[in-house]
Amino acid sequence: MKNNKKIYDVVIIGASVAGLSTATKLIQRGIKPIIFERKSTIGFPVQCAEYIPAAFSLTTKSFIPAIAQNVDGLETHIIGYNGEFHQDYIQQKGHILYRNIWEQILATDILKKGAKLFLSEPIINIKYDNDIVYIETYKRNIFAKIIVGADGPQSLVSMFAGLQSQKIMPAIQWCVPLKKRLDRNYILFHPEIIGGYGWLFPKGDIANLGIGAWGVSNSKLSIIAKYFSEFIYEKKISISGGLIPVYGMRELICRNNFIFVGDSAGLTDPITGAGIANAYESGQLAGDTIADYLNDKINNLDVYTVKMKFLRLCLERSKNKRLDMESKWNNEKGFIENIEGNWIHSR
Numbered sequence: 001m002k003n004n005k006k007i008y009d010v011v012i013i014g015a016s017v018a019g020l021s022t023a024t025k026l027i028q029r030g031i032k033p034i035i036f037e038r039k040s041t042i043g044f045p046v047q048c049a050e051y052i053p054a055a056f057s058l059t060t061k062s063f064i065p066a067i068a069q070n071v072d073g074l075e076t077h078i079i080g081y082n083g084e085f086h087q088d089y090i091q092q093k094g095h096i097l098y099r100n101i102w103e104q105i106l107a108t109d110i111l112k113k114g115a116k117l118f119l120s121e122p123i124i125n126i127k128y129d130n131d132i133v134y135i136e137t138y139k140r141n142i143f144a145k146i147i148v149g150a151d152g153p154q155s156l157v158s159m160f161a162g163l164q165s166q167k168i169m170p171a172i173q174w175c176v177p178l179k180k181r182l183d184r185n186y187i188l189f190h191p192e193i194i195g196g197y198g199w200l201f202p203k204g205d206i207a208n209l210g211i212g213a214w215g216v217s218n219s220k221l222s223i224i225a226k227y228f229s230e231f232i233y234e235k236k237i238s239i240s241g242g243l244i245p246v247y248g249m250r251e252l253i254c255r256n257n258f259i260f261v262g263d264s265a266g267l268t269d270p271i272t273g274a275g276i277a278n279a280y281e282s283g284q285l286a287g288d289t290i291a292d293y294l295n296d297k298i299n300n301l302d303v304y305t306v307k308m309k310f311l312r313l314c315l316e317r318s319k320n321k322r323l324d325m326e327s328k329w330n331n332e333k334g335f336i337e338n339i340e341g342n343w344i345h346s347r
């Protein structure tokens, strides 16, 4: 398969949070990766509500110049089948980002330090050999010792490795103007928003208004818009969407010559759908593991599986809550108790 071609150390597929974090760590460890990204611009379009908890600054401070606004907490509203209502507030400091700006900061840094990034270049084929990976795009084919799957929830890297596809929840989001500035995030649970919730996350004068649930549609997002009409103008500045893996970490996250990070490994929280912090942290751990392996400090990449064990347990716990919540969704009388018992109140 090799034809005497150059063999690169590491090729990363996907230049979003997980891929850029992996590249950042590899560069710190003296390894210059090659990255393929199918989008033409880093970070655009933004397919995210852009919230991160304040504690994320313990992991990295790179996002700080990209903070759009701070939030003090989370206000959750639950409407029952018969119009019953529950509301509560959890103090939880965090930030809403200009995520595209943060990703551009990360990309600029790794490019300055020697990484190679090919934009508008989706991978279309991968062949795995025991110790070598063959990677093909429309423009070139190359060989690498290790491939990193940072290509999101519908990972082609995992598909070519023969792994099962993940069960993913659809989400749509509108960017809307705010009538007044807000200091907190809002969540709405409603029986018609099946298995998920709606959100309103303020971002200065605008907000990310979205819905992630089974069977999302613009008309269901309109329910959220109507509910929060006291805060927002019903004018869509932009529309986006995406997919969220909501059943926890893949069983297999690495083997001889591949390793998965972020959404391609299924690292979003099954209840909240939050995945930015896990994507970044998995990239750091993967980068370190790869560097140790290439520097002959460890014999294989399995150490990554061990490093991810605690996160696996956390996601497993959250997945069990999702399963419990979904199994009781149609229980009309117990709707509020169901959500309260499984949403982040219960942590």
Ligand SMILES: Cc1cc2nc3c(=O)[nH]c(=O)nc-3n(C[C@H](O)[C@H](O)[C@H](O)COP(=O)(O)OP(=O)(O)OC[C@H]3O[C@@H](n4cnc5c(N)ncnc54)[C@H](O)[C@@H]3O)c2cc1C
Residues within 6 Å of the ligand: 013, 014, 015, 016, 017, 018, 019, 036, 037, 038, 039, 047, 048, 049, 050, 051, 052, 121, 122, 123, 124, 150, 151, 152, 153, 156, 171, 172, 173, 210, 241, 242, 243, 244, 261, 262, 263, 264, 268, 273, 274, 275, 276, 277, 279
């Ligand atoms: C609507 C929505 C709102 C969300 N809100 C939040 C939030 O507020 N807070 C939070 O923590 N999480 C949120 N999430 C989850 C969060 O966005 C993800 O967990 C996070 O983006 C995962 O990062 P990633 O780098 O693993 O994957 P992605 O961000 O999905 O990036 C994958 C990258 O790979 C590229 N790619 C894919 N296929 C190929 C290919 N064949 N070749 C080359 N490149 C490829 C893509 O273009 C993309 O750039 C939200 C998700 C959605 C859908």
